[in-house]
Amino acid sequence: xxxxxxxxxxxxxxxxxxxxxxxxxxxxxxxxxxxxxxxxxxxxxxxxxxxxxxxxxxxxxxxxxxxxxxxxxxxxxxxxxxxxxxxxxxxxxxxxxxxxxxxxxxxxxxxxxxxxxxxxxxxxxxxxxxxxxxxxxxxxxxxxxxxxxxxxxxxxxxxxxxxxxxxxxxxxxxxxxxxxxxxxxxxxxxxxxxxxxxxxxxxxxxxxxxxxxxxxxxxxxxxxxxxxxxxxxxxxxxxxxxxxxxxxxxxxxxxxxxxxxxxxxxxxxxxxxxxxxxxxxxxxxxxxxxxxxxxxxxxxxxxxxxxxxxxxxxxxxxxxxxxxxxxxxxxxxxxxxxxxxxxxxxxxxxxxxxxxxxxxxxxxxxxxxxxxxxxxxxxxxxxxxxxxxxx
Amino acid sequence: xxxxxxxxxxxxxxxxxxxxxxxxxxxxxxxxxxxxxxxxxxxxxxxxxxxxxxxxxxxxxxxxxxxxxxxxxxxxxxxxxxxxxxxxxxxxxxxxxxxxxxxxxxxxxxxxxxxxxxxxxxxxxxxxxxxxxxx
Numbered sequence: 001x002x003x004x005x006x007x008x009x010x011x012x013x014x015x016x017x018x019x020x021x022x023x024x025x026x027x028x029x030x031x032x033x034x035x036x037x038x039x040x041x042x043x044x045x046x047x048x049x050x051x052x053x054x055x056x057x058x059x060x061x062x063x064x065x066x067x068x069x070x071x072x073x074x075x076x077x078x079x080x081x082x083x084x085x086x087x088x089x090x091x092x093x094x095x096x097x098x099x100x101x102x103x104x105x106x107x108x109x110x111x112x113x114x115x116x117x118x119x120x121x122x123x124x125x126x127x128x129x130x131x132x133x134x135x136x137x138x139x140x141x142x143x144x145x146x147x148x149x150x151x152x153x154x155x156x157x158x159x160x161x162x163x164x165x166x167x168x169x170x171x172x173x174x175x176x177x178x179x180x181x182x183x184x185x186x187x188x189x190x191x192x193x194x195x196x197x198x199x200x201x202x203x204x205x206x207x208x209x210x211x212x213x214x215x216x217x218x219x220x221x222x223x224x225x226x227x228x229x230x231x232x233x234x235x236x237x238x239x240x241x242x243x244x245x246x247x248x249x250x251x252x253x254x255x256x257x258x259x260x261x262x263x264x265x266x267x268x269x270x271x272x273x274x275x276x277x278x279x280x281x282x283x284x285x286x287x288x289x290x291x292x293x294x295x296x297x298x299x300x301x302x303x304x305x306x307x308x309x310x311x312x313x314x315x316x317x318x319x320x321x322x323x324x325x326x327x328x329x330x331x332x333x334x335x336x337x338x339x340x341x342x343x344x345x346x347x348x349x350x351x352x353x354x355x356x357x358x359x360x361x362x363x364x365x366x367x368x369x370x371x372x373x374x375x376x377x378x379x380x381x382x383x384x385x386x387x388x389x390x391x
Numbered sequence: 392x393x394x395x396x397x398x399x400x401x402x403x404x405x406x407x408x409x410x411x412x413x414x415x416x417x418x419x420x421x422x423x424x425x426x427x428x429x430x431x432x433x434x435x436x437x438x439x440x441x442x443x444x445x446x447x448x449x450x451x452x453x454x455x456x457x458x459x460x461x462x463x464x465x466x467x468x469x470x471x472x473x474x475x476x477x478x479x480x481x482x483x484x485x486x487x488x489x490x491x492x493x494x495x496x497x498x499x500x501x502x503x504x505x506x507x508x509x510x511x512x513x514x515x516x517x518x519x520x521x522x523x524x525x526x
Contacts, residue, residue: 226429357414366446370425376414377421 003044006191007052008037009125015056016122017097024064026104027150028071030122032064037125039063098123099199102192105149106166109156114149115170121146124188134183164200168208168264171196175212186216197251206255207265213248214271217241229371233280245275263298266291285315302332310338318346333364337372344379349386353379394442394483395490397497398513401449403474408509409502416503427500435482435493446478481517490514 012033019029036059049055105119117135120126126134132142175189193209221235230236252268269291277283292308305328313321321342328335340355353376360372413421435441452467469475480497484490494512502508 226426228425353414357412360414361449364448369446370421373413373421373425374418377416377418380415381417 003041003048008040008044010195011053011056012037012125013098013101013123014053015060016101018057019060019064021097022061024061024068025154027147027154028064028067029060030150032060032067033125034121034127035063035067036060037127096199098195102167102196102199103163104153106163106170107153107156108163108166109152110149112170112173114145114152115166116173117142117145118149118153119170119192120174120188124192126183126188130183134177134185164202164205167196168193168205172208172264175215186212186219190216203255203258203260204262204264206251207262207268210248210252210255211264211268211271213244213251214268214275217244217248217275223367227367228374229367231371232274237278240275245272248272249275261294261298263295266295266298270295283314285311289315302328303334306332306335306338310341313342313345318342322346334359336362337368340372340375349379349383353383392483392485393487393490393519394481394517395494396513396515396517397480397482397490397494398515399477399479399510400513401475401477402471404511404513407502407511409504409506410508411503413502420501420503420505423501423505431497431500432480435480440482440484440489440493442481442483444478444480447476449475449477487516490516 015033015036016026016029019032020026024032033056036056039059040056044052101123102119105122106115110118117131120131120134121128128143128146129139131146132139135142171189171193174185174192177185190209190212193205193212197205197209217240218235220241221237221239222230224230248268249272252265252272255265256269270288273284273288273291288311289308292304292311295304296308306325309321309324309328311321312324322339325335325338325342330336330339336355336359340352340359343349343355344352356372356376356379360369360376363369363372413424416424432441432444450468452465452469454463454465457464482490482493484493491514494514498510498512499507500510
């Protein structure tokens with residue numbers, strides 16, 4: 001009987017919390033719990049403990065004592081060891097350990113990349129190696145990033161943990177990274193957002209979870225087996241996960257019912273409208289534009305305006321979309337891709353082909369570059385055969 | 392084993408034989424090119440010779456230190472004539488000959504009309520680690 005990795009990792013923040021309440025410092029407690037996890041796998045395979053959390057706390061606490069001792073020994077302060085080692089349990093009443101860890105890992109003193117790494121390790125229970133693989137950096141680099149983050153949190157003190165908005169942004173960043181290596185970061189972000197939504201009664205947290213579920217539901221249809229991008233209009237909607245969509249919609253509706261709108265709920269509403277359309281032609285673009293207007297109230301960014309311009313092009317016709325596009329800085333990422341799309345819709349294939357070509361040149365990743373190159377090639381072929389037909 | 396860097400250029404390399412820019416290819420030709428590149432990397436992974444492959448955005452600029460307490464000086468975007476690297480592949484191979492062979496194969500990626508592009512690639516050996524036995 002193997003060990004359930006997710007079940008094991010679910011316990012990580014609680015065990016760290018238990019150690020911290022007993023007086024361990026956060027950084028060492030976190031290392032000790034990682035050590036306990038490593039020991040848990042072979043031990044639990046032999047015999048699963050009746051109280052997994054208690055088992056982990058006991059083993060992690062012993063590991064913590066060992067680490068604190070060897071640390072003290074290294075610094076030649078054995079004589080003072082007794083004074084530095086905490087020995088008594090001092091529970092902090094009324095605080096939830098897991099929730100506290102979310103906020104701690106989104107500490108305002110941390111950079112986004114550090115907050116992401118620390119959250120994945122201390123809240124998600126992933127190993128440094130897994131996190132390094134997911135972000136395509138050497139393990140030693142990720143180890144440094146995490147230990148620096150822990151020092152920063154330790155120095156800054158636990159009195160000023162991050163705010164809910166930062167916690168949500170960290171999870172959003174994790175989700176957006178998709179997956180590479182053997183860790184599915186999107187699934188992990190969903191797990192962490194779901195857990196957070198059980199701990200923190202905030203409609204925006206529910207909105208974030210709904211947003212993730214609704215996007216995740218479309219994942220299988222978004223890329224071909226060779227990883228090439230499939231645009232929304234061409235996705236095979238029979239491959240969308242209707243269970244996840246139903247879940248996302250239900251969570252979103254409950255959140256919207258509380259009348260405290262925010263950017264994640266607005267984004268989730270847009271995703272829900274896409275999910276709701278049986279065919280691309282059935283998409284309710286008018287409502288989508290309305291939700292983009294709502295979204296702009298909370299997050300007025302060029303990217304949001306760009307997505308809105310494309311939606312306007314669908315709702316009110318390409319000329320309206322191009323007019324909206326004209327008001328946006330052409331240096332905005334993917335501006336050329338939006339321009340190409342709207343020009344093609346307006347029937348100006350030559351202009352569209354030119355924009356697809358420059359979109360390919362300036363694409364932020366290889367999959368998008370390939371996709372825009374294909375689009376340019378498709379239009380140029382149409383233009384050529386059109387010219388042949390006329391000539 | 393020795394490592395080599397295969398460098399691909401946006402500009403600055405001699406003109407390839409089949410010199411038609413990608414946006415003028417047909418969709419089938421684009422598809423064939425992408426497939427060739429994917430297969431090439433997959434083959435080298437399978438033979439244990441692939442180390443890394445990355446593509447670079449065409450924009451960038453020059454930067455240099457401008458004295459303590461001052462922000463760095465920048466100069467850019469790059470001039471049209473600058474030698475501009477588009478990306479690289481790092482391979483770890485048994486011999487110099489093998490590095491040349493693989494670079495030649497990569498340069499044969501198909502372009503317009505499905506014909507090889509014959510793109511010029513730069514092959515650069517890495518400086519190695521000092522050997523344990525040196526006498």
